[in-house]
Amino acid sequence: MEKTVIMNGGDYPVVEEEGKAGFGGGVEDVYGEDSATEDQLVTPWTVSVSSGYTLLRDPHHNKGLGFNEKERDAHYLRGLLPPAVFTQELQEKKLMHNLRKYDVPLHRYMAMMDLQERNERLFYKLLIDNVEELLPVVYTPTVGEACQKYGSIFSRPQGLYISLKEKGKILEVLKNWPEKSIQVIVVTDGERILGLGDLGCQGMGIPVGKLSLYTALGGIRPSACLPVTIDVGTNNEQLLKDEFYIGLRHKRATGQEYAELLDEFMSAVKQNYGEKVLVQFEDFANHNAFELLSRYRSTHLVFNDDIQGTASVVLAGLIAALKLVGGTLADHTFLFLGAGEAGTGIAELIALEISKQTKAPLEETRKKIWLVDSRGLIVSSRKESLQHFKKPWAHEHEPVKALLDAVKAIKPTVLIGSSGVGKTFTKEVVEAMSSFNKKPLILALSNPTSQSECTAEEAYTWSKGRAIFASGSPFDPVEYDGKVFVPGQANNAYIFPGFGLGLIISGAIRVHDDMLLAASEALAVQVAQENFDKGLIYPPFTNIRKISAHIAAKVAAKTYELGLASRLPRPKDLVKYAESCMYSPIYRSYR
Template identity: 45%
Template structure:
């Protein structure tokens, strides 16, 4: 801003050519007549080259029409802005038919929306409270819906709900576009979210998918519990993160040869991501034969106030209670926790930077032949450790995954490892496609358990040998489609689907719906090339 101000002071008596042109055109505005300017007028007024070369009379301009109401309204309102005389001629010559269109604003149904991603901007990954500037998150997520799973872009709707921001810098920023107020945390907030959810299903249907993204911890869990049995909804930060992390663990057990029921997991962080992963790991362990209590006792959490244990001075919220255990001993640091609990896997979701210290990594290498180290916090600067440290300090024996991308690591002995990136994009686009296609009304956690198993199954032995715990991101489109196929089979088999008749060939059904980026052909079906290239053939037809 300071630089721009200096430039303005320096150039205050100068006018750029583009600004001069805009000013000249603005002076001509009452006389603008579109492409009806004659060649001489264009040359004299400096419009030559700024308009298409064709010169149209007003008669030709007025003859442009359509039988559809909305396009006619758009056309008329457009020429009212650009060419007043043409607008009033068209209106006056057909006042009886056009008056209802001009007098009453015209609308037509929007394309069917099948997927909504919504945020209130409170907990944007690595950036915190961005208020309405968090809109980039739902826009980006929906881009991945299309790029990864082929969900039609016109059927995706990004939404940001503005309830204010607690970001002081934004509240002082003259260019901030949202409400200049602290976040509303009263009943009005809940009323607004209720109204939003009701409006979505009223407008687009009961089976419209609503994905919650980057809500604060205090709202994320309660809103998920509140709406999951009433709407087709999920929280990607909780359930999507859980599925991709569990998929990494399931892939790691293939390399270790130890079932998931024999692992002890220590989390660095105890927020929505940690709790989501822990709950899905519990479900996986129960599926393999443990009771819920037995599974939960294998999972520990360490947050900014220390290990979650009974009787500690700092309160734990109700979402954490299932993973609060009796104290195992004197634990002051995360390294102490590793020493006492002796985990087979550590999972970092703290967002607090390099908490997997060199000592922690070395200890994990001492405790385990193949330690599992997941540094899932984003962005890269917030990851609990680097891939290089993880591989180097465990002599290349660790099974590593991160939330952000790391380059390949080459050890001193020449061994090369490709770190796995536990990106939620492996999960939510494929799940969303399956849910949309099968008409699921309520998304159970079992869907994400199935998604995790499906993702792990798609990792080849060769990729696992490279150090990967996930398929290459370059193959994510096929990964997402295959996941959608498996989830579609799962929801129909478990009576979760509401779209009938049930497709017999699920693979063909899913693939037939995937949006294609290739241009459509406008040639008739019977057209033959007859040995000519496409350009020659098109020229010949004209």
């Protein structure tokens, strides 16, 4: 690991990176630009950081009690810290001890956000080393509650807020952000936060949370990540009346006004950060999500996690589950409850994968997949009244209103919930699935936990221990009939960090569906026999950085194959290259 040298220069010591030469805006490396996402490699020659009291308040460089005796003398820290010197490991142990004392998940979330604002490397060290325990704290389900209460718990602004007030000057606003070399932007307009609805400006918790996972799980350096909230108002009456609400106090702008703001934002992003900045759309309402993805996919590097990330992670689980249920994907029949962006996104990717495997046309492979929306089974007699994204799923069948009747009529082998409505996979539905499937595959994907279509315990109990179950939010292991079942979590965090890393290391300029299929296949092969033995169709999160490196390598390989990579020549070993590019949260030595 390169050492960081802080050389004393009056009141401002200088950070100098050893072992890498560079000029202009990046480092000199074999790929022609800053190779990694690791920020140690990016500094050309030297950069000034504050010393003394200011250094302790700089989250990027602060180590707290981790500063050793020499560093305390060199950087005017003597007397500003208690005499004890702690290793990073001891600091981590103390913080985990304190976090576990909180009974309320939101308090843990607030403590983690406070740590991120105080000591960035320690925050990521905690998150990486305790990923299974802390993932539900910094992301679903706790982040949902944090967004609901964001106005009340708001202390320090994180990310960029771009509202209608900034129309006409978005490029200037982007230039206000202190970091200039941005690789990933996660943006929301707060209209459909998880299963919680319109939270307006308070949706910022989602981009902030997603980007902390990009760093912890995918190794993208924190300084290359930019959370953005587009505030066009909110239709949430409760928030409009809340004196602590932090956003614009009027109804949502729509139509041309909305489109123009988003268009200005997308143009400014490309102008400021270049062709290769990844823009991830997050928690937009259905109509806008599909529209934005189709509008910008041919001109920008864009990705919608709700449509494409969810689809990729679910497809990975289904490919892995074939080892337990047998057959190929084409042998199975799929029934969805929910025909929004998640449901139709997953359905389309399954159809694409079956088409790729069987060489059958997409129109044919779609017929293996049925969707139920709020009005019942999507059938051809409803075609005229359907939204455009539902039309490909309108197959020949008589109308069916209720989910239970649809299950009995279609006899699916796989039941997938993406409705955002809890308790919809009833006892009768699960029993019906079990009556014609030896091992019914049941995925209750809606977040947060309260919106899950059924719980793990219900799925295992009602199927008499035969269901293969995965959910969107985490559930504890379940004991049934003397056997312990460990429910899998179809969490997008398996896919998007590695997917983003793959795009960055290959210098991708566009996202192609084949890259999503590559990510799914890469995740599916990471499930080991010992995981299958517990009924799991996803690998444990403890290996997530290794998994992300493999996904990144497969995505990058596909990017090169499609001719969409700009970082040339292609590295020989993409897995090793991906690993070498990952950000490390270990403290750097200052001299």
